[in-house]
Amino acid sequence: MEEKKQRNKFYSAWAKGIVIALFLTAVACFSVFAMIFGGLMRQGFSWEELTSNYNNGKNYLETQDCGQRMASQVNKVRNALHDGKPFLTKGKLDKTKLVDITRLDAKTSQQNPATTYTVENLLELKDNGLWDEFQDAIWNAGNGFYEDYYEDDYYEDDEEFGVDGEDEKATEADASDDENVDISDYTPRFRYLYNYARDFETVLPESGETLAEYARTNPKKVSLFELYQQLSDAIAQLTSYQHGIKMDDKTNVIFMIQNLDNQVVYTNVTEWADGDVNLRDLEDVPVFVAEREDGKLKDVSDNDTDAGKWIYNYFQNDPVTGKNEKIIVSVDVSFPYSDEVSAAYVSYENYAGWGSGLAIGMLISFVAGILFLLIITLQSGLVCRDREAHTMIADRIPAEVMLAICGMALIGMVGIAGLGLTGSGNPTDGFWLTVITTGEILGAAVFLGAYLSVIRRWKAKKLWRSSFCYTIVKSCKKVYMARTTSGRMIVAFVGLVLMNYLLAVLFGGFGLILLFLADGVVLLYMIRENAGRQVIYDGLARLASGQLDYKIDEKDLTGDNRQMAAAVNRVGEGLQNAVKETLKSERLKADLITNVSHDIKTPLTSIINYVDLLKREDIQDPKIRSYIEVLDNKSKRLKQLTEDLVEASKVSSGNVVLDMKPIRFGELIRQTNGEFEEKFAARGLQMVCKMDEEPLVIMADGRRMWRVVENLYNNITKYAMPNTRVYVEAKRVGCRVVLGIKNISENPLNIKAEELTERFIRGDVSRSTEGSGLGLSIAKNLVGLQGGTFDIYLDGDLFKVVITFEAVDKES
Incomplete structure (x- = not known):
């Protein structure tokens, strides 16, 4: 009870x-x-400072927060010096220094006079009173707001040259006088900048010509919009340095940083401007003093407080002015200014x-x-x-x-x-x-x-x-489940529209809130379904990229998505098995070629040696001597065939170690021409070689490229029609080096061009000829392994090979 x-x-x-x-x-x-x-x-307190008795023997100036605020002030100097680096000489602003706006860090020898200014000129441009208008013009050009200036021909020009203005000009404009320059063939953006931003150039580059004229006369090399953007960025960076290096912030943090290499001093204390700091005046104040030598801090003092440790860690690997410097950071405890440090100090002492x-x-x-x-x-x-x-x-x-x-x-x-x-x-x-x-x-x-x-x-x-959902689900469940996938989508959409209508009619303004919530639930379901489809798509993409062992996780998928994921996984398994069988077959073929070639080498070596011994005997019978000559030729041919088989197997499987270096391709062609001069003469072949005078440097393996060119020339020696010309042309086309070789075939070329690079293919030539049919296959595979392209073209009996490689600008 x-x-x-x-x-x-x-x-x-x-x-x-x-x-x-x-x-x-x-x-x-x-x-x-x-x-x-x-x-x-x-306000700056850490968890440890708030939950520990920091007022017992310690004050705010020893805390990590104080050290962070002290380092933050010094970091402004570092940021300013970083911005001003292109404009400084020995740590000070050098108004006579030349700066290329396209590459601020470019050396004097690398600077373009057409885009190079002195620092003083950049400052004059900033102060010429047109800076704001110049910035507005660049912004308008970048956002396409120059259209209103050229309504009549904007769309025509836009269609021909592109809105982005990458081509500054379609045809050359014939004019030399600025007042009569014809720029009608230029893009609207160029014309807008030329007419409305050129007035900003009150100071000229070292070339004595405005950027606008430089861009007009060099439309294929530079963009006026990009030049003006780079000029604006350079001036903005210079201005950022000037503002950051003033060090006139009203702060209680006092500091002095001296670059020991050039003796330049950065400080916000007037008395320390000469680098002479009397540390005795700071005896009662936590002060951080350190010297950096070759990038490493040494002689660090006051490192026992949390503030000192924080500052030390902050500056340990990040110099302010250079690898050799002196750093002094402290706080003026008289707090002459009301700043974050003084506010945090008061809060710390009180709370x-x-x-x-x-x-x-x-x-x-x-x-x-x-x-x-x-x-x-x-x-x-x-x-x-x-x-x-x-x-x-x-x-x-x-x-x-x-x-x-x-x-x-x-x-x-x-x-x-x-x-x-x-x-x-x-x-x-x-x-x-x-x-x-x-x-x-x-x-x-x-x-x-x-x-x-x-x-x-x-x-x-x-x-x-x-719940409201219960009513809808109960009434729609039977109809929904009885439909196909497309039918279910239609029913679900009609149900959603009906639900939105009912919520709006029955509940008025409050119904709109319910409507958004209900639509949110539907959106979440759709997101989930789409996420499942994305998972399946990603799985298909991985299978397409070659990851045949990838499996889609079916755990979080439902309905049709799970069935599709299972089907994709089965497809992946089938493809993986097929690839394994193919690789196994190819490996068996390669192993068979390698093993058989190896087994042939031993008896073949003996045959060659014994034939050589027979040749040394004084055999008078001409018939026997002819037999020995046949044995000698055939054994050497069999040896070459065996070596070609082994190399073809290695090259086709990628089992070749390449020593990639910049090589002079033109010199290699000239050397090969000399090597085959006698062979070509014996067949009556006349070499016609045309080559660029500039060095044709490519990145390749010199030994392998010699084999490629040697195979091509051997192919010409064996199969070219006697008493014809062989044309060899090597040149640079854009950023690629192209080698073209043409000759007339002695026998009809009644096969496709791609079949000539297959193994043992020699057209209609008899099997008794000297060729193995592997030369072109080896050459093509070697070129592909080195990153080049190898193409064969046939036109009647004309045989042409074209090899291309990426050009290397400088030879190491």
Whole structure:
């Protein structure tokens, strides 16, 4: 009986009211503690500083936050020097220094006079009063707003030359006088800049010609828009250096950095301008002093504090002015300026001891809030008279609405908390405390009301049945499942449109919120399905790229996507098996060629040696001597065939080690011409060689390229028609080196060109000729391995080979 009374009290209305009040109180306490704690951390305190007794023997000037703020001031000097590097000489601004705006780091010998200015000229351009208009013109040109200036012919020019203006000119403009220059054949963007931005060029480059004229006369080399952009960027970088190096910030951080190589001093203290710092004046102030030699810090002082350690780590591997420098950083403890350092110093002195209490308060209030939420969850829906779950009138609202209210309330609470953290962390600021605490309590109350409505339905087993989705799903399920995939999509779309209409009609403005939520659920489902299709697409892409062992993870896929993924996986397995069989077959073929060739070499060597011994005997019988000559020729041919077989096998399988170096391809061709001069003369072949005078340098393996050219020339020696000409041409075309060889075939070429690079193909030539049919195949594969192209063209009996390689500008 007593137990029943206690249970009745636990589920009574007043008991629930007390627990709800305690929950809201815990939320309010947590909000206050968190706002104060977060505000203090936002002012620069670390977790350790707030939760430890830092006021006992230590002050703010020894903290990591102070060290970070000190290093931040010095870092401004580093950034300024980085921006000013192209404009400085020995650490100081050099107004006579020449700067190429297209490459600020270019050496004097590499600078283009047409785009090179002195630093003084760049400063004059910045101060000529037209800077803003010049910037506007560049912006208009970059965004296509020059169209209005040329409405009549804009679209015609745009179609011919392109909006981006990559071609500055279609035909040469015949004019020399600036006032009568004809630029009608140029793009609208060029004409706009030429007419409206050229006035900015009140100072000329070293060439004495404006950038506009330089771009007009060199339309294939440069773009006026890009030149003006580069000029603007160079001036902006120079201006950034000037602003950053002034060091006139009103800050309590004092510093001196001296470049020991050129003795240039950077400091915000007038008395330290000569690099002489009396450290005795800073005895009572934490000061960081260090010297850098060859990029390494040494002689570091005051490295025992957190501030000193932080500064040391900050500058350890990042010089400010150079590899040899002296760094002194400190704080003026008289705090003559009101800045971040002084504000953080005051906050630290006043509130550093609060951290532990605030952290404990947050923990207790958070745990208490979770505990009270669990208790009210147990109480919700149950009353004193029985153990049955009961719902309320508010529980008739669709469950989706209540869940949405829960989510929005949580988002609102997080937003209000963020507003508090970006406001003030000062615990004496009653305004922010009141606003944030009231907002959090209201948000928690709204969340709790919607949350308890969901819990009551769950206990009464009415959560799903009270949802709006249940009604739609129940009425559409049979129709939807009976359709094909396309039919299901149509039914789903009609159902979505009908649901949107009903929500808008039945609930009015509130229905729009429900509409967006319902559409959001549909969107999530579509995203999930599309994500599944993307997974399948990625799997297909990997299979297409050669990853045949890749398997699509079917675990998170559903419906048709899972079936398609399983089918793709089966296709991958089939392809993998087919590739394995093909590779096995190719490997067996290569091994067979290699092994057979190796087995032939031993007896063949003996035959060649014995034939050589027979040749040395004084045999008088001419018949026997002719037999020995035949044996000698055939054995040598068989040896060459065996060597070609082995090399063809290696080349086709890629089992060749290449020594890639820049080589002079033209010299290789000339050397080969000399080697084959006698062979060509014996067949009556006349060499006609045409070659560029400039060096034709390519990246290739010299020994392998010799083999390629040798095979081609041997092919000509064996199969070219006697007493004809052989044409060899080597030249540079764009960024590639091209070698072309042409000759007339002695026998009809009644096969396709691509078949000539297959193994053992020699056209209609008798099998008794000296060729093995492997020369062109070996040459083509060697060229491909070295990154070149090898093409054969046939026109009647005309045989032509074209080899191309990427040109190398400089020979190493």
